[in-house]
Amino acid sequence: MQRGTNLGRLGGYNQAVILDAIRRAHEGVARVELVERTGLSPQTISNVVRRLVDQGLVREDRKTVSGPGKPRTVLELEVSSRFAIGIHLDPAVMTLVALNLHGEVVARARHDMPGAAEPDGTVEAMAAAVDALIAEAGLDRGRILGVGLAAPGPINVPEGMMVSPPMLPGWDRVPLREPLERLTGLPVLLDKDVTAAVVAELWAGEREAPANFAFIYLGTGLGAGVALGGEVLRGSSGNIGEIGHFPVPDEVPVCGCGRRNCVGMSLNFGTLIRQAIDAGIFPADHDAQQLPETTAAILELVRLAEGGQAEAMAILRRGARNLAFVVAQVVNVLDVDTVIFGGPLWDALADLALPLMRDEIPQHVVAREIHRLEVVGSTQGPEVGAIGGACLILDDAFSPRASGLLLGS
Ligand SMILES: [Zn+2]
Incomplete structure (x- = not known):
């Protein structure tokens, strides 16, 4: 069964199909093309389009010329109607x-x-x-x-x-x-x-979204989202993608779950700040323990690494290798062909992390000889949530x- 909703669809199923086809055609779509794309009869399309125009969701007042023949009138989404x-x-x-x-x-x-x-x-x-x-x-x-x-x-x-x-x-x-x-x-x-x-x-990506991808979310926490076959996956309770306790080869401080090899703990802000103090990057009395000071400390670590500070780079590399190992396991379980990194912290990390991820993740992917793995950054920026x-x-x-x-x- 599909998940429940408390909004209700705008109109019935055919209307949703037609609206979706119009929405995807940014240059507008003629009625005859809608017939081809949706498989619905011209009569059905005519009825639904009239309703959509009445509701102000769709407009049909622009002619376009493409190739020989007379100009055609196209349907377009009224983008500011809702x-x-x-x-x-x-x-x-x-x-x-x-x-x-x-x-x-x-x-x-x-x-x-x-x-x-x-x-x-x-x-x-x-x-x-x-x-x-x-x-x-x-x-x-x-x-x-x-x-x-x-x-x-x-x-x-x-x-x-x-x-x-x-x-x-x-x-x-x-x-x-x-x-x-x-x-x-x-x-x-x-x-x-x-x-x-x-x-x-x-829905909102600048590029056509891949059908099968994992979204690795880097914010104050770490998580994964999944789309397979162009559909978002949620799991039985909406809690898919809890990857924070996946084990990494590295030894890391003891996690809330009691183990010493959790990826979430290896990337925890406190862990990284502790490593920076031990490496002499931050003073021993560095006291960032609460947000947003901890976030600022991590961004400072990134800035130092990008400026050529070897110890800062080593700490971030270690964290990136741990994350890459776990992301590869996610790829192996789901057989996705694209990994998208994003979230509030990603833009600050991207220049440093993306080349590392492209290098590291495929090394642990079982199907690497069978299909390409794209590793990209989200274009949505820190507002992606x-x-x-x-x-x-x-x-x-x-x-x-x-x-x-x-x-x-
Ligand atoms: Zn744990």
């Missing part, structure tokens, strides 16, 4: 975006979360941030499809809550979805930040599920 809002809830910062129907960011905001150690007041702060974003961008509230919330896992999807996320010790079973719906008056969807990032790649949150809404409203039904017609 909007989706995404929120990424991170231990250090809350990021918001509003997307139009092409998945383009039309408004954005960032709010530090100094009180994130305590969940009290956070939902109210989210609702206020949504209101402020709508007001500042001058968006018509009636055109907003909903709010997609991307949060660190683990999450309880039916209850709409985070459940003891490791980086937010004060947050045990905090309901988010229902109170946010109540405060904003908008439908809210909740998903893991890594899964939201996958949806962002599928928030963009993904908004894409959850677009996906829910527009995606024709059971896409296989179209084949063979």
Whole structure:
């Protein structure tokens, strides 16, 4: 069974199929082409298109000339007829975006979360941030499809809550979805930040998204999201991709799970800062223990390595090798042909990490003689979680599920 939804699709299945075909045709699509692409009858297309035009979702008033023959009238998405809002809830910062129907960011905001150690007041702060974003961008509230919330896992999807996320010790079973719906008056969807990032790649990527990929998410935590056959995978409870306790060959400080070889612990900010202190890079009394100071310390380590500091480079290389080893195991389990790195920290790490990853990961991939493995960085930037949150809404409203039904017609 497909996952449940609380938004409801915009219209029926055929409408979703037609809207999806129009959405994907950025240059516009003529009715006759829609017949070819969807396998639906001209009559069905005519009926649905009239409804879409009436709803303001689609326009049909532009002629294009391509090749010989008379100009053709094309259908185009009315990209600003609806909007989706995404929120990424991170231990250090809350990021918001509003997307139009092409998945383009039309408004954005960032709010530090100094009180994130305590969940009290956070939902109210989210609702206020949504209101402020709508007001500042001058968006018509009636055109907003909903709010997609991307949060660190683990999450309880039916209850709409985070459940003891490791980086937010004060947050045990905090309901988010229902109170946010109540405060904003908008439908809210909740998903893991890594899964939201996958949806962002599928919906809002600058390039055509690959069908089979793993998204390795680097933020204050580490996680993986997965798409297979062009569909986002969520697992039985929406908690797919918990890779933090995968073992690495290296010995690392003891993890919360009791073992000494967890990849998450090897990349933990505290571990890296400790190594930098031991290597004499940071002073012995370096006291960065809390976000956002720990993030700043890691970025400083990256800056030193890029400036040619050998010890800093050695620490980051060691972490990168550990991560590459685990990413290769993810590739081996899923048989994906693309790895996309992204998340709030990725842009700062990319110049250093991408060549290392391209070199290291394939060495541990079993099928490396059989298919190429692309290792790329996300083009979504540090806002990928928030963009993904908004894409959850677009996906829910527009995606024709059971896409296989179209084949063979
Ligand atoms: Zn562990």
